[in-house]
Structures are given as structure tokens and as C-alpha cells.
Amino acid sequence: MSRLNEANTLLAKEIIGRYPKARSATIPLLHLSQQQNGHITNDAIAHIAELVGATSAEVLGTCTFYEMFKMEPVGKYLVNICGTMSCQLLGADELMHHAEHSLGVKAGGTTADGMFTLEHAECQAACTEAPNMQVNYRHCHRMTTEKFDQLIDDLRAGRLDGDIPQHGTLARVRQVIPAEKAAGVALPDVPVEPAWMADGGKS
Amino acid sequence: MSSYPWAAGYIDDGDRPKIVTSRFQHDDGFTLDRYHATGGYQGLRAALGRTPAEVHEEVKKATVLGRGGAGFPAGTKWGLMPAGKFPRYLVVNGDESEPGTYKDRLLMERDPHQLIEGCLIAAYAAGLSQVFLYIRGEMPLAHERVATALNEAYAAGYIGKHILGSKFSVDIVLHWGAGAYVVGEETALIESLEGKRGEPRLKPPFFPAAIGLYGQPTIVNNVETLSNLPWIAVNGAAAFTAIGTETSPGTRMVAVSGHVNRPGVYEIINGTTTFRDLLYGEEFCQGIRNGNELKAFVPGGGSAPWFTPEQLDLPFEGRQVGAAGSMLGSGAIMVMDHTTDIPKAALTLTHFYAAESCGQCTPCREGGTWLERVLQRVVDGRGSRADLDQLLEIGESICPGSFPHASSTTLGLAATPFPYKMTTICFVGPSAYAPVHSALTLFREEFEAKIVERKHIPVTVGAPEHE
Numbered sequence: 035m036s037r038l039n040e041a042n043t044l045l046a047k048e049i050i051g052r053y054p055k056a057r058s059a060t061i062p063l064l065h066l067s068q069q070q071n072g073h074i075t076n077d078a079i080a081h082i083a084e085l086v087g088a089t090s091a092e093v094l095g096t097c098t099f100y101e102m103f104k105m106e107p108v109g110k111y112l113v114n115i116c117g118t119m120s121c122q123l124l125g126a127d128e129l130m131h132h133a134e135h136s137l138g139v140k141a142g143g144t145t146a147d148g149m150f151t152l153e154h155a156e157c158q159a160a161c162t163e164a165p166n167m168q169v170n171y172r173h174c175h176r177m178t179t180e181k182f183d184q185l186i187d188d189l190r191a192g193r194l195d196g197d198i199p200q201h202g203t204l205a206r207v208r209q210v211i212p213a214e215k216a217a218g219v220a221l222p223d224v225p226v227e228p229a230w231m232a233d234g235g236k237s
Numbered sequence: 238m239s240s241y242p243w244a245a246g247y248i249d250d251g252d253r254p255k256i257v258t259s260r261f262q263h264d265d266g267f268t269l270d271r272y273h274a275t276g277g278y279q280g281l282r283a284a285l286g287r288t289p290a291e292v293h294e295e296v297k298k299a300t301v302l303g304r305g306g307a308g309f310p311a312g313t314k315w316g317l318m319p320a321g322k323f324p325r326y327l328v329v330n331g332d333e334s335e336p337g338t339y340k341d342r343l344l345m346e347r348d349p350h351q352l353i354e355g356c357l358i359a360a361y362a363a364g365l366s367q368v369f370l371y372i373r374g375e376m377p378l379a380h381e382r383v384a385t386a387l388n389e390a391y392a393a394g395y396i397g398k399h400i401l402g403s404k405f406s407v408d409i410v411l412h413w414g415a416g417a418y419v420v421g422e423e424t425a426l427i428e429s430l431e432g433k434r435g436e437p438r439l440k441p442p443f444f445p446a447a448i449g450l451y452g453q454p455t456i457v458n459n460v461e462t463l464s465n466l467p468w469i470a471v472n473g474a475a476a477f478t479a480i481g482t483e484t485s486p487g488t489r490m491v492a493v494s495g496h497v498n499r500p501g502v503y504e505i506i507n508g509t510t511t512f513r514d515l516l517y518g519e520e521f522c523q524g525i526r527n528g529n530e531l532k533a534f535v536p537g538g539g540s541a542p543w544f545t546p547e548q549l550d551l552p553f554e555g556r557q558v559g560a561a562g563s564m565l566g567s568g569a570i571m572v573m574d575h576t577t578d579i580p581k582a583a584l585t586l587t588h589f590y591a592a593e594s595c596g597q598c599t600p601c602r603e604g605g606t607w608l609e610r611v612l613q614r615v616v617d618g619r620g621s622r623a624d625l626d627q628l629l630e631i632g633e634s635i636c637p638g639s640f641p642h643a644s645s646t647t648l649g650l651a652a653t654p655f656p657y658k659m660t661t662i663c664f665v666g667p668s669a670y671a672p673v674h675s676a677l678t679l680f681r682e683e684f685e686a687k688i689v690e691r692k693h694i695p696v697t698v699g700a701p702e703h704e
């Protein structure tokens with residue numbers, strides 16, 4: 035039972051419609067599926083393959099290439115500690131050590147209550163604010179062990195529910211292209227010169 | 238609003254011209270209202286009042302060097318598409334993930350309309366029929382801000398059918414990644430956008446401008462590159478080239494991280510600002526932390542060969558930095574003070590590139606893993622002198638010939654200029670080697686010290702120690 039539900043299938047079709055080729059929607063649909071189920075299942079892969087007109091093997095091949103897609107359930111919160119250069123120079127190892135100790139799991143593990151999965155992550159595009167971490171990909175800058183403990187307390191107590199949705203929900207705002215406003219997809223096999231380029235392109 | 242500090246790090250100090258960060262002073266710089274109140278979409282209007290060819294020419298004259306890493310001028314790149322072949326696409330590279338790099342996320346979170354306007358100007362000038370804005374998956378706030386801005390811009394008639402009542406019609410589709418560094422490489426980005434694994438394509442012979450998305454001519458441009466276009470459309474190429482130098486006009490966003498007093502993202506004047514200005518200047522990083530000594534710095538993202546204090550007076554200018562043995566890359570400087578464990582720092586970077594290999598090329602897949610393993614052994618104090626030679630041998634198999642490095646008077650080294658030869662499809666393989674090569678060339682004694690220490694470790698547990 036982890037095919038996309040009815041509402042998400044509709045959304046999936048709308049997303050597919052934005053691309054000249056349906057298969058381009060593979061990653062967005064995998065995200066949609068992860069948002070629905072928390073992780074990616076074989077049924078979901080098969081359903082997405084049907085929707086984008088690819089084989090399950092092709093969708094699975096794409097899925098496993100990308101780190102954000104989890105084939106097994108993970109905690110409600112994914113705690114990703116950056117260990118790349120800028121963060122490592124400013125205490126990433128100590129932060130990871132503290133996190134492992136304080137959550138009682140090693141990097142890669144999930145706490146027994148299913149709340150947190152701890153991961154070693156790579157550069158999070160926040161290097162000047164090192165050391166960094168993300169919770170469900172929301173940035174937390176200039177971390178200290180005290181801030182880490184506070185953050186975990188806040189998450190456990192639900193005080194950050196408004197800021198950080200549970201794992202799987204990537205963005206809470208979606209693009210909507212109103213049908214009456216859309217310029218339409220540019221199909222690769224329809225070789226038309228854009229209207230504004232014809233006649234020397236005078237608008 | 239949020240209790241956690243999203244997109245912090247931008248520092249506005251000193252009296253320098255601002256091209257891409259002018260709205261960062263406003264907390265609501267990402268809204269359409271603020272954008273309108275600060276000259277927003279005037280560049281698009283100005284562009285629509287001219288022919289696409291005229292706008293293209295203006296961008297060419299401005300010489301906007303690509304801000305994604307390779308530094309190729311945007312206007313020239315647009316001109317490389319085969320004439321008469323349609324449709325053509327624009328793919329916006331918002332996959333920012335090169336170690337040390339932090340600017341595109343700021344631009345997307347804090348001024349998404351500027352990026353959208355830049356996309357529209359590029360599409361208009363180069364005749365691009367559809368735009369795909371590819372945002373790194375691990376940036377949900379950027380995603381939300383850009384999605385909101387796109388929705389606003391559609392409603393206001395800036396995107397879609399008959400933009401502002403003209404013949405110009407284009408859709409901008411927000412697309413998102415799912416975590417893979419190599420996807421930032423432009424051909425891998427295209428593969429990924431086609432729904433496939435993000436494996437780089439062999440180029441040459443076919444660059445995306447000729448054969449790109451769905452086999453059609455495709456322009457891939459970086460977020461910062463495109464964010465410059467609205468300003469150029471309003472103020473003209475001459476005003477742009479009046480800032481910076483002839484070879485490096487305009488400004489650049491640079492992230493300085495690591496052991497400095499005031500790490501941050503600064504919009505600097507291109508071509509003239511020196512590394513010394515950046516690391517020690519009052520307007521910038523204000524020196525090394527705790528009054529420590531500077532040991533080394535990476536001038537252009539994790540892939541770049543390292544510099545030492547001897548290179549501090551070089552300006553932020555591609556040719557001079559290339560001649561001195563490195564590159565400006567993605568505008569990311571990582572600073573190491575004298576307390577830094579150099580072999581360990583090199584290992585951190587090598588680990589990154591080894592882990593991010595897509596696995597297509599043997600020298601990258603195997604070589605990267607071996608570099609990491611051997612280096613790990615050395616860092617753990619279990620390495621031998623032969624390991625150090627082996628690191629260089631593995632490197633040779635990825636990058637045959639002499640690898641770029643900086644000059645050093647104390648070591649009697651003359652700089653070997655950037656770039657290098659390589660046996661791999663893309664730069665991920667060589668990037669795994671660059672930190673090892675720099676560290677070993679410039680700080681060999683630190684590696685040897687780790688090997689000397691090994692003598693004191695008993696080799697066999699339980700065996701009697703003989704004096």
C-alpha cells in the first residue's frame with residue numbers, strides 16, 4: 035500500500051505535465067512518494083515507473099543514486115552533521131561525537147523511539163557558519179554541544195513543529211503553474227523557433 | 238518566523254558597489270513587494286524594449302564570467318548554440334555543493350526574484366523556449382522561497398504566456414535534486430533532469446550548448462551568473478565593466494570560512510581584491526583567529542590546489558591565480574591556521590571526492606578510494622614512507638604529468654600552472670587528488686612526522702621489545 039494515493043497521483047500527473055518528457059519527473063515523484071510514506075518502497079518505484087513511462091529498474095537505478103532517498107524507514111528527524119572541511123576545521127568531529135553520545139546511536143543509526151536518525155553529511159552550503167548541521171535538511175548554524183542538546187529537547191517536545199516538518203516533507207510550498215498562464219512545454223521534437231526570435235525579434 | 242537562523246552569513250561592511258546582494262539588507266528581500274520597491278523587473282522591461290540580439294550583445298560586452306566554477310563568459314556561451322536549432326533550453330545550476338561554497342543558496346533564499354528575472358532575460362536574449370531551475374535537494378528553504386516567488390511572478394504576468402503583453406512566452410519549472418555532489422557538473426545535471434542517474438557525459442565532443450537536455454541545445458548557467466543579468470539590463474554593460482578589471486569585471490560573491498576572525502560571504506570587487514584584503518582586511522575577515530599564524534588556504538573550493546601565505550597578494554583574478562597554480566573555482570576560500578593538522582585536512586577533502594565518485598571511470602572510482610585508504614592509514618599513524626610515494630603514484634594515474642601547485646621560496650618550488658591533464662570524464666577524480674598533492678608538496682614534513690611516530694608503536698602485540 036505505498037503507491038501514491040489519489041491526491042498525490044493527481045499532483046504527480048500535474049508535475050509530469052510540466053516536462054517535455056515524463057521521465058524528467060522521476061526525482062520530484064520520488065520526493066512526493068517519500069513525503070507520503072517516509073521512505074521509498076518497491077511498490078512506489080513500480081507506480082512511479084508506470085507514471086513516467088520507465089521500467090522499475092530504471093526508476094530504482096535513479097533512486098539509489100541519490101542520498102536523500104531512503105529505502106528503509108528512518109527517524110522522524112534526520113539529523114545530518116556536516117563533516118566537510120570548513121566544519122571539520124571548527125569542531126565537526128567533536129559535534130558528531132557529542133551527538134552520538136547524547137542520542138545513544140552511532141552515525142547511521144536510529145534512536146529506539148524512532149525519533150532521530152543520525153547521519154554524517156557533506157558540505158551543506160553554509161561553510162562560513164560552521165560547524166553546521168541540518169534537521170530534515172533545515173540548516174542549524176554555528177552549533178555547539180549546548181545548542182545541540184537544546185535543539186534535541188525542542189524537537190522532542192514538539193516546540194519546532196512549525197519550523198521543521200517530519201522527514202519526507204521537503205518544501206511546504208509547491209510551484210503552481212496556472213493553466214491559463216502557462217506558456218507550455220517545449221517538446222524536443224517540435225522544432226519551432228520561439229515567436230519572439232522570428233522577424234528579427236522585435237517585441 | 239523561524240527560531241533557527243536560515244541563510245545567515247552574509248556580511249555587508251565597507252563601501253563597495255553591490256550588484257547581486259543589494260536586497261540582502263532587507264529581511265523581506267525575497268518578496269515581490271520588496272522587489273518591486275527596489276527596482277525589480279525593470280531589467281526585464283528594459284530587455285523587452287530591445288531585440289534579443291541587442292540584449293545578447295549587451296551581455297557579451299559585459300563579460301559575465303560564469304560563477305559556477307569554470308569561469309566561461311555567459312554571453313559567449315550562449316553564442317555557441319547551433320543556429321536555427323530549436324527548441325533550446327536553459328538549465329539553472331542551483332546545485333551548490335562544492336566544499337566551502339556558499340552563495341547560491343543565499344541568492345535563492347534572499348533574492349529569488351532577481352534570479353527569476355535573470356532567467357527571463359537569458360531566455361529572451363538567447364531564444365530559450367523553456368527554463369528548468371534545478372535546486373539542490375538539501376535546500377528546502379531555497380525551494381520554498383523560489384516556489385513562492387515563481388507563483389507570485391506567474392500571477393503578476395512576468396512568467397508564462399505573453400510576458401508583459403509581449404510575444405515573449407516562457408515557462409520556468411522548478412526542479413529539485415536529491416543529494417549527489419557530482420550532479421553539479423553540467424552534463425550530470427542534464428542527465429539528472431532527464432530522470433536518470435547523475436553521471437557526467439563525455440565532453441568533448443558534445444557540449445550542452447550543442448547537444449544538451451533531450452539532445453537539444455542547452456545553456457547551463459549558475460545561479461549567481463544569472464543573478465547579475467537584471468542589473469546589467471538596467472545599467473548597461475559599460476557600468477558593469479567599470480567595476481573590477483578588464484579580464485574580471487563586476488563583482489563576485491566569495492565565502493571565506495575556517496580559521497578567520499570574521500568568516501562570511503562578501504560581495505567583492507572582481508579582479509582587484511587580494512586574498513590578503515579578504516583574510517586580513519577590516520571590511521572582510523579581520524585576520525586569523527586568536528592572532529594565530531596563517532598556514533594555508535584553499536582559494537577556490539575544495540577542488541582547488543592550496544595556497545600558502547606567499548600567495549596572499551594575488552588578486553581575485555582567474556588568470557593570475559591559474560598561473561600561480563590554482564583556480565578561483567566557485568568563490569570559496571577555506572582558511573587553515575597553524576594549529577591545523579594538514580594531513581587530516583587533506584583527508585577530509587579526499588574523503589569527500591572519493592565518496593562522491595559516480596563510479597564511471599576506473600581511475601576515479603578505484604584511485605579515489607585508494608587515496609583515501611592510504612591517507613587514512615598515514616593519518617592514523619600506521620603509514621609508511623612507501624605510502625607517501627604511493628599517494629603520488631595513484632595521483633599520477635588520475636592526473637598524468639605535473640600537477641599544479643603553488644610556488645614556495647622556502648621549499649625552492651616554482652609554481653606549476655593550473656589546469657592539469659586527466660584520465661577521467663569529469664573533475665571529481667582529480668579533485669580527490671588535489672588536496673593530497675598540495676598537502677604533500679607543501680607540508681611533507683607533517684606527513685613524515687606521522688610516520689616517525691609509528692616507530693614507537695609495537696608492531697606485534699605480546700612480542701618482547703628489544704632495545
Ligand SMILES: Cc1cc2nc3c(=O)[nH]c(=O)nc-3n(C[C@H](O)[C@H](O)[C@H](O)COP(=O)(O)O)c2cc1C
Pocket residue numbers: 302303304305306307308309311330331332333334335418419420421422423424457458459460462463663664665
Ligand atoms: C564535479 C563538478 C561539480 C560542479 N558543481 C557545480 C555546482 O554545484 N554549481 C554550479 O553552478 N556549477 C557547478 N559545476 C560547474 C558546472 O559544470 C558548469 O560549469 C556551470 O554550472 C556553468 O555555469 P556558469 O557558466 O554560469 O558558471 C561543477 C562542475 C564539476 C566538474
Ligand code: SF4
Pocket residue numbers: 419436437593594595596597598599601602661662663664665666667
Ligand atoms: S571522474 Fe569520477 S565522478 Fe566524474 S565521471 Fe568519472 S567516475 Fe564519475
Ligand code: FES
Pocket residue numbers: 116117118119120121122156157158159160161164166336337338
Ligand atoms: S563544510 Fe560544512 S557547510 Fe560547507
